[in-house]
Amino acid sequence: MKDSLQRLSFAFAIAALTIFPWLGNSYQISFLTSILVWALYALSFDLLFGYTGLLSLGHSVYFGLGAYGAALAIKQLHLSLWLALLVGMGIALLAALAIGLFVVRVKSHGFIIITAVTSLVFYLLAQSGRELTHGNDGFSFTTPPIVFGLVDWSFSNPIVRFYFALIIVTLAFLALWWLVRTPLGQAFRLIRENEVRAEIIGYPVTQLKFMAFVIAGTFAGFAGAVYALTNRFVSTELFHWTISADAIIWTLFGGAGTLIGPVVGTGLLFWVKEWLSEVWKTGYPLLVGLVILLLIRFAPDGLVGLARRLIGRRNST
Amino acid sequence: MLRLENVHAYYGQSHVLQGISLQVQPGEIVGLLGRNGMGKTTTLKSVMGLVQIRAGRIQLNELTISRRPAHRIARLGIGYIPQGQRVFSELTVLENLQLGLSRGRLNGALLDKVTRPFPVLKERLTQAAGTLSGGEQQMLAIARAMLAQPKYLLMDEPTEGLMPSMVQALEDQINVMKSEGLGILIAEQNADTALRVCDRFYILEKGSVRAESLTHETSLEQLQKYLGIGL
Amino acid sequence: MKISRRSFLKLSAGTVALGAVVGYTGHAQGRAILIGHQLDQTGAVAAFAKWHNQAIAAAIKRLNEQKGIAGRPVELVNSDDSQTQPAVGKDQFGKLVNQKNADFVIGSVFSGTNIATAPLAKELKTVYFPQGISTPITGDQGNRYIFKSYHSVRAAVEASYRWALDNLGKRWTIVASDLEFAQSQAQDFSAKVREAGGIVIDIITVPFRTPDFLSSLNKINLSKTEALYQAFNAVDTVRFMPAAFEFGITRRVPVFGLIEGVDVLDVNTPPYEGAYFVTSYPRRADQIPSELTKLDASYRERVGIGTEGKSLDGKEVVPIADLFGSWQAVSLIKLGVEQSNWQSKKDNPAFIQALEVNRILKAEESFPQGEQFLRAQDHLSFHSHYIERVENGKLNVKVRLPEGLYTPQVDYTKEAF
Numbered sequence: 001m002k003d004s005l006q007r008l009s010f011a012f013a014i015a016a017l018t019i020f021p022w023l024g025n026s027y028q029i030s031f032l033t034s035i036l037v038w039a040l041y042a043l044s045f046d047l048l049f050g051y052t053g054l055l056s057l058g059h060s061v062y063f064g065l066g067a068y069g070a071a072l073a074i075k076q077l078h079l080s081l082w083l084a085l086l087v088g089m090g091i092a093l094l095a096a097l098a099i100g101l102f103v104v105r106v107k108s109h110g111f112i113i114i115t116a117v118t119s120l121v122f123y124l125l126a127q128s129g130r131e132l133t134h135g136n137d138g139f140s141f142t143t144p145p146i147v148f149g150l151v152d153w154s155f156s157n158p159i160v161r162f163y164f165a166l167i168i169v170t171l172a173f174l175a176l177w178w179l180v181r182t183p184l185g186q187a188f189r190l191i192r193e194n195e196v197r198a199e200i201i202g203y204p205v206t207q208l209k210f211m212a213f214v215i216a217g218t219f220a221g222f223a224g225a226v227y228a229l230t231n232r233f234v235s236t237e238l239f240h241w242t243i244s245a246d247a248i249i250w251t252l253f254g255g256a257g258t259l260i261g262p263v264v265g266t267g268l269l270f271w272v273k274e275w276l277s278e279v280w281k282t283g284y285p286l287l288v289g290l291v292i293l294l295l296i297r298f299a300p301d302g303l304v305g306l307a308r309r310l311i312g313r314r315n316s317t
Numbered sequence: 318m319l320r321l322e323n324v325h326a327y328y329g330q331s332h333v334l335q336g337i338s339l340q341v342q343p344g345e346i347v348g349l350l351g352r353n354g355m356g357k358t359t360t361l362k363s364v365m366g367l368v369q370i371r372a373g374r375i376q377l378n379e380l381t382i383s384r385r386p387a388h389r390i391a392r393l394g395i396g397y398i399p400q401g402q403r404v405f406s407e408l409t410v411l412e413n414l415q416l417g418l419s420r421g422r423l424n425g426a427l428l429d430k431v432t433r434p435f436p437v438l439k440e441r442l443t444q445a446a447g448t449l450s451g452g453e454q455q456m457l458a459i460a461r462a463m464l465a466q467p468k469y470l471l472m473d474e475p476t477e478g479l480m481p482s483m484v485q486a487l488e489d490q491i492n493v494m495k496s497e498g499l500g501i502l503i504a505e506q507n508a509d510t511a512l513r514v515c516d517r518f519y520i521l522e523k524g525s526v527r528a529e530s531l532t533h534e535t536s537l538e539q540l541q542k543y544l545g546i547g548l
Numbered sequence: 549m550k551i552s553r554r555s556f557l558k559l560s561a562g563t564v565a566l567g568a569v570v571g572y573t574g575h576a577q578g579r580a581i582l583i584g585h586q587l588d589q590t591g592a593v594a595a596f597a598k599w600h601n602q603a604i605a606a607a608i609k610r611l612n613e614q615k616g617i618a619g620r621p622v623e624l625v626n627s628d629d630s631q632t633q634p635a636v637g638k639d640q641f642g643k644l645v646n647q648k649n650a651d652f653v654i655g656s657v658f659s660g661t662n663i664a665t666a667p668l669a670k671e672l673k674t675v676y677f678p679q680g681i682s683t684p685i686t687g688d689q690g691n692r693y694i695f696k697s698y699h700s701v702r703a704a705v706e707a708s709y710r711w712a713l714d715n716l717g718k719r720w721t722i723v724a725s726d727l728e729f730a731q732s733q734a735q736d737f738s739a740k741v742r743e744a745g746g747i748v749i750d751i752i753t754v755p756f757r758t759p760d761f762l763s764s765l766n767k768i769n770l771s772k773t774e775a776l777y778q779a780f781n782a783v784d785t786v787r788f789m790p791a792a793f794e795f796g797i798t799r800r801v802p803v804f805g806l807i808e809g810v811d812v813l814d815v816n817t818p819p820y821e822g823a824y825f826v827t828s829y830p831r832r833a834d835q836i837p838s839e840l841t842k843l844d845a846s847y848r849e850r851v852g853i854g855t856e857g858k859s860l861d862g863k864e865v866v867p868i869a870d871l872f873g874s875w876q877a878v879s880l881i882k883l884g885v886e887q888s889n890w891q892s893k894k895d896n897p898a899f900i901q902a903l904e905v906n907r908i909l910k911a912e913e914s915f916p917q918g919e920q921f922l923r924a925q926d927h928l929s930f931h932s933h934y935i936e937r938v939e940n941g942k943l944n945v946k947v948r949l950p951e952g953l954y955t956p957q958v959d960y961t962k963e964a965f
Contacts, residue, residue, distance in 0.1 A: 199386075199387040199391070200391055200397045
């Protein structure tokens, strides 16, 4: 019953998104495209934080690597769109494998600190590799069109970018949906609830954390690659730890440990930010912060948790 | 046979286990008695691999299991029910039970078997385990542990905080498990329970075994003197 | 059929309509010409951007007093805060064009933002007037939709390097921020020094907003260096110059650089004393060449700049020269619209072609910086330069230099629209 309702809402959301290009102008379509991309990034973070209980401050590393991987694959190697996507994801995967080996052994606060350090290190590396990365100034490039048969869709068209992002993010969402329902996904949740208990009933916690770290990093890299392809501009800001913090904020805002939470959180915060930035030009980061504080005070389990409690209360009376 | 030989373990600088030796045979219930802070829980944790031992060794039959990770030890057939909250509170009762099975799904017959001693669990299969009472959670933990079909089971203060009726059900179940050939090591402060269910017991003091005794040779008064508590 | 905002929100259960909520505004005919400003209200160039915005507003006000452009009123549309961040500025450009319906956009002062935005300008077929001066903006990073009514780094270097080599020294050490704007200077200046037979001892790159200049200053080989070229954004200059002063560097070797790096700073402090700057307009009114003094007075009055180059309340230093880029962009828009009989953005190719003519722009209220040359190939305007020196806390003109024409890197006129 609950599942069928979820499926219905999902189908409805996809349908609404699909018709969106007929309703919005180019800016709104681009705006929604970036929400989709960042939502995928937040989802990847939630797999690590919400599902496995690992608070990483270094998630921007994989997003940045994915973005630069795809961007450089196009700019320097002149690869096709799909290969660029794979390159971005692959580089993030390799980095997550290498870094994961070290960091997942570190527990609780140590993990937060060591992942924050990885973010700092990669940011500085990216800054110093100016020839390749172009530093804070970044660089633009032209995403190759989607070509097969008679079809030739250029990424200069916001609608093409939107559907590209929509299809990819939907597929990734479904993949994560499936993943969290597998025994592996359930094992992640056991670790979040109690590592020791998971270990003593036979779950190899360190290995499972490593897997969660690598899968989340790869998805973040995937999101980064999609960001690069749709945005057609990358800069080293993508590696900055504040990008990691964004993932935390969006996920907490929407509701950690659910798949809909990060998506709703990202979307709403983007919208709040957009709306507030018109109301109060330069003060909006403050107002966004206030909104987040209020939410965390009154709904620590995020909007999804709040909604669940409200629905629960109505059903019980 | 589960055997500890001269096991030493530390928490930071403090020498918590100072050469523990003990053994548990299949089909035997062994008590580990002692006041708080004498090393009962640490002994169980070191068997489980949750505390790294510095010296000595722990053997499961011919296999040395010390220095293996906890999840391996669990898979080798040692179950552990720690003190305090023992279940995954966000999962349902059924999901918690399912965790006991390393493969396959929980079928009706198996479910009936493990919930027979604790019929209340069967009524609450879809309820989140965190909403159960302490006693019910303890039952759930035991039922889950049974599904994993361990050869040995370590229990830390299983009767702590339970209502008398629950204690009775629990003791019955422990005896059933014993009859099925399970070796059970129980850390216990309650001399009463210990005398009722254990075949033998070890008394720990300051991280080493002070005495070893067969139950029928020991009186409650003697034991309480050891444990340093009046009735 | 258009679904209203409210019912659409309901329709989509509030979760998916996020992009639609910003609201719709119609695109009326016969309306005002909208000039967008990619405005950095925060970040490293905010102090410049505020004044650019004021200059654009003043230029538009002047046009509207004279019946606007081709009889149509002109309006200024500001972006949301572009934050001196290329990615944000680029998105804000998109919003200006697609959401706020800007017809033309005057760009950020931040070169990184300009470079990030340029491809989007072409994609959205919108003419863009970037205000950053890094050389590639009117080179391989630009395109046919880019016009610049104020010099590039290369023009400033081209105009001044000979004087610097003849008067300050032959052996140079260059200290430059890792920003595009500064790297552009390091590249162009070092190339010119070598070409003219001088020696570049070292190019020291310093991270943008570094907490500490000591390690960079330590790398300067003072025994070999005859003159120091510095290239920083003002947020770094304000810390670099005092650090160099404390090290005694500013007293041992002449320090040279573009005014753009200090143009919002008061130079009446010891670290700046004696420093040389290439400028494209004297900061102080009494240094203005005589033929421009009348235009100068009127320009200062309209933008709100005092005779010492400060705001009228005397509290802020105004980047007076820099603002010509924005002021004159408004004038170029007027020129292009009138010459091409531009009606709407579909006429942009005609607009571009109308401006794509090698043309001398006479010194007048529209181009108060002085006579300048708008070059067709790279859409770049060339004007006089000055060497100014800080003497007793004041910037004095030492010499006026010609415009620094260089070989165009590109020919946009051959590029498809």
